[in-house]
Amino acid sequence: MIIDNDLLSMQQARILAENAFAAQKKLAAFSQEKLDEIVEKIALAVESHVRDLALLSSEETDSGVWQHKLAKNRFVCTTVRDQLRSLRCVGVISEDADNGLMDVGVPMGVIAAACPFTSPVSTTIYKTLIAIKSGNAIVFTPHPQAQRSMKRVLDIMISAAAEAGLPEGCLSYLDTVTKSGSKELMGHPAVSLVMVSGVPGMLEAARSTGKPVIYGGTGNGPAFIERTADIRQAVKDILDSKTFDNGMAPSAEQSIVVDGCVLDNVIGALEEQGAYVMSEPESLALAELFFCPAGQRRKGTVGVPAVTLAKRAGFIVPEGTRVLVARRKYVADADPYSRELLSPVLALYVEDDWMHACEKCIELLLHERNAHTLSIHSGDPEVIRQFALKKPVGRLLVNTPAAFGGMGATTNLFPSMTLGGGSAGRGITADNVSPMNLIYVRKVGHGIRGKHVLGDVSEAIGNTPVPDASAAGKQTEFIESDLMQLLQQVLKEAIDTVR
Incomplete structure (x- = not known):
C-alpha cells in the first residue's frame, strides 16, 4: 500500500x-x-x-x-x-x-x-x-x-x-x-x-x-568591547555565553568588535580563558566546513565542540580549547564568518573607535536581515546610550553574557525561549515573546465629558439641520440631468471630430 x-x-x-x-x-x-x-x-x-x-x-x-x-x-x-x-x-x-x-x-x-x-x-x-x-x-x-x-x-x-x-x-x-x-x-x-x-x-x-x-529568527549578534570595559570580565561573559550548548543559543554572540586601543588586552584575555585565535589558513580551512556552495548550512556543524571542529578542518588546537576565533576585516556575502554559525566560533573585527565600531555592528546586524540581539561591554553611559538609540536590533544587552541575558536569565527582560526578531521587519514584535x-x-472607555470640549466644531455639528428627503431627491435628479447633458455634448464633439 x-x-x-x-x-x-x-x-x-x-x-x-x-x-x-x-x-x-x-x-x-x-x-x-x-x-x-x-x-x-x-x-x-x-x-x-x-x-x-x-x-x-x-x-x-x-x-x-x-x-x-x-x-x-x-x-x-x-x-x-x-x-x-x-x-x-x-x-x-x-x-x-x-x-x-x-x-x-x-x-x-x-x-x-x-x-x-x-x-x-x-x-x-x-x-x-x-x-x-x-x-x-x-x-x-x-x-x-x-x-x-x-x-x-x-x-x-x-x-x-x-x-x-x-x-x-x-x-x-x-x-x-x-x-x-x-x-x-x-x-x-x-x-x-x-x-x-x-x-x-x-x-x-x-x-x-x-x-x-x-x-x-537568527541573531547573528555582535558583541562590542569598548575601551572603558572590564576586559577580562567582558571576555569571560562572551566565552561563557558562546560555549553554552556549544554556541546554539539564538542570542549568543556571533562576532566580537573590539575598540582598537584595547585589542592586545582582548587577545590576551581570550587566549588566557580558552579561546584559540586561528591563523588565516586555519580560518579558511574551518570556513569550508559550514556551508554548501549554494549557501545551505551543512549538517554536522551545529553545536559541535571547538576541538572537534578544528580536527575536522585539519588542524590541531590545545585540549580544553573552548572557542575558535577568526580575525576578519570585512563583512562579505562570500565570508561564512559574516553569517550565524551556531557553534563555538567567533569572528573578530577591530575598529579605531566606538563610532566606527557602531557602523560595523550595524553592518553585521543587517547582513542577513536578522537583527535580533546586540551586546555591548562598556563603562561609558553615553556610548551605551548611543548604541541603544542607533542599532537596528531587537534587544541590546549591556555587560552580560548574551545567551543568558537575551533569555532573561541574567537581565530583567521577560524570561523567554522565543526572542522576537521584528526589528528586521520579519515579525510583528521584537520582544522577548510572552x-x-x-x-x-x-x-x-466611559464617557466622562460632554461634547462641549470640541468647542465651535461641536456647536456647528449640533446645529446642522437634518436634510429634507424631498429636496435631496430633487438635487439628485438635477445632477443626473446635468450629467446626461454633458455626456451628450462630449459624444457629439467626438462624432464631429471623426467626420
Missing part, C-alpha cells in the same frame, strides 16, 4: 486546526485562575522528565550539551512558571476607575507553531505554557530533525493538560510532518497567529498566509 505523506500531513493539519478552533471556543470561557491551574499542572508534569528529555534531544539532534539543555528545560519549568503567575492575560487585565478606563485581554484564537531543533524541548514547553496561559489553542509542527523529542514532551503535556481540564484539541501536533502539511496548517482559516522560531525555511510560507507572524504577545487588548 502506497501512502502519500504530503496528502496525509495536509489532511491531519486541517483536522487539527478545525478541532483546535472548536476547542478554543470552550477555552475562551475559562477564567484566568483556571488557565493558571492548567499551566501549573503542565509545568509540574514536565519537570519530572526534564533530564530524560534533555538527553533525548541531545541524542536525536547530535548537537549541543545535554546538561545545558537540561538547564534550559528547568529554566522554563521553574523561572518562567514563576514569572507567569503574576500576569493577567484574559478578562479584565487592568482598570482605572478614576479615568473610566478598562483593558480586557482577548485570546488570539488558534496558534500554529514551529520550533527549532537547537532547543526543541524547552521551546516547545515554553510556547505551550504561554499559549494556554493566554487562553489560546496551539498546534505544533515538529521540526523534522527533532520529532521524537518534541512529540515526547508534547505527549507528556497533553496528558497532564487533559487531567487538568484543558478541552481536547487545544494542544496537539502534526504526527506526519511534511512541508506541505506545515504550510496547510499555517494557512488554515482557523489559525489566527503563526509562531516560527529558529526555522528560517518556514518564514516565507508563514508570511504568505497573510496572518500575524511572530518570528524568532503571553501578552498572544492576546489583543480590548479598550473600554
